Amino acid sequence: MQKSRAGTRRTPRTRAALAAFALAALVGPTLTAGPASAAPHTGTAQFKGVNWADPRDNFADDPIVLSGLSTSDSYALTYARASRVIAAFRANLGANTVRLPINPYTVNGPYWKAYRGVLDAATDQGFKVIVSYWEGTGDRKDGFIDDPATFWPMWDTVVTAYRHNSRVFFEPMNEPHGYTDTAWADIAATWLDTYPTVPRDRVFVSGAGYNDHVTSVCADPRLKGTYLSLHHYGFWKSYATYDQWAADLKERIGDCAGRTVADEFGAPMTTGLDYNTRTPDDNSVHFIQADTDTFRELRMGSVYWPGLRTDDTYSLQKLIGDATRPWLATTNQSGADRLAWAWGRGKPVTP
Structure with missing residues (x-):
């Protein structure tokens, strides 16, 4: 998430730069071992x-450290630490999925051996893991x-x-907002061609821009x-x-809800807002209520940002206990309630 720039779009690079990228992509190694499936989605x-x-x-311009x-x-x-955090996500929120970041510094260097412990701990507990590439800073x-x-x-x-x-599950890039819709679809297609042994129903193609609409990638055969x-x-x-937020979300999804997961959405959770009550003057309350209602209505998966991020006011969980045996506490129960509602549990908002 980029809080300072998520509403803007950048001018794409020159054709020469894009051509250079495409050449570098196409000459990269291709992993082959038979055709990958492209199973139809049922939601x-x-x-x-x-x-x-x-x-x-x-x-980050160094290894990502959760x-x-x-x-x-x-x-x-x-x-061991990741096992406890993952168990707390399940116990406190009822989660079964975690989205994890990677970059070349994390994977191509010595930290990869340890970082794999996070993925292994999650999958060993039956969690789905979405692995996504993040660009650097500056x-x-x-x-x-x-x-x-x-x-x-990487x-x-x-x-x-x-x-x-x-x-x-593999997400080739987080928020590819530097590219035009067409250029980003080209890169996503190149990723699929490069890794044909990965089943397509284990790939998350980011929406164009700041992952802010999926209609263009949905339409690409x-x-x-x-x-x-x-x-x-x-x-x-x-x-x-509330109605404007619900309409805004549905416009970004189009008729593609059956393939779409909202793998980032969030609002302040440490400031005392009550997301279980209608609050006519509060934009954040409108937003969370509209999103969670819409995800439930459309039977869409959702992955809250962030479940855990130290010192982020949006974080729905915080670390407690000894650092070698961490556990989590919920920062806003009404926010957790709304997440449960999006996932098909709980009760509707109080009028």
Whole structure:
């Protein structure tokens, strides 16, 4: 999530730059071992999840370190800590999915051996894991893949490690807002062509822009059989009514709800807002109520941002207890209630 820029769009790079990227992509290694399936989707409500994030918002020019973890941790310690965090996501929220970030520094260097402990801990507990690439910081935080020369080896490593684990899902890039809709669809298609052994129903193709609409990738026949990921945030508007938020969300989804998972949406959770009561003057309350009602109505999966991110006012969970044996506490029970409602449980909002 990029709170400061999510409502803007950048000018795409030159044709020469895009051509250079395409060439680098196409000459990268291709993993082949038979055709991948493209099973039709029957809905996405099975994804009931949260994001687990680095305190820096996952944009990093070094390894991504999830809240509560450390690069000095061994695989065994990472696995043990992650096991408790994952168990707390289930116990506190009823989640069965976690979305995790990667970048080349995390995967292509020594930290990968330990970081795998997070993925393994989650899948060993039966969680679905969505693995997504985040770009770096500074001038490169522009919505483009930072460096194809490190991007493709990163995915080679991750795909090789987890292509046979049916609980792991691959999201080639988070918020590809630097590209035009067409250029982004080209890159997503190249990813699918590069990894033909990955079943298409284990790939999440991000919506164009800031993952802010899925209609263009949904319409592209080259991406048939994949899931689509949508992001939606209340800070994109200074104020909107409940009905306006519901209409805004549905416009971004189009007729693609059967393939779409909202793998980021969120609002302030540590400021005392009550999301279980109609509040005519509060934009965040309108937003959360409209989104969770719509996800439930459309039988869409949703993955809250963030389930855990230290010092983020949007975080629905916070770390408690000893650092070597962490547990989580809920920061806003009404927010947790609304998430449960989106996932098909609980009660509607009080009039």
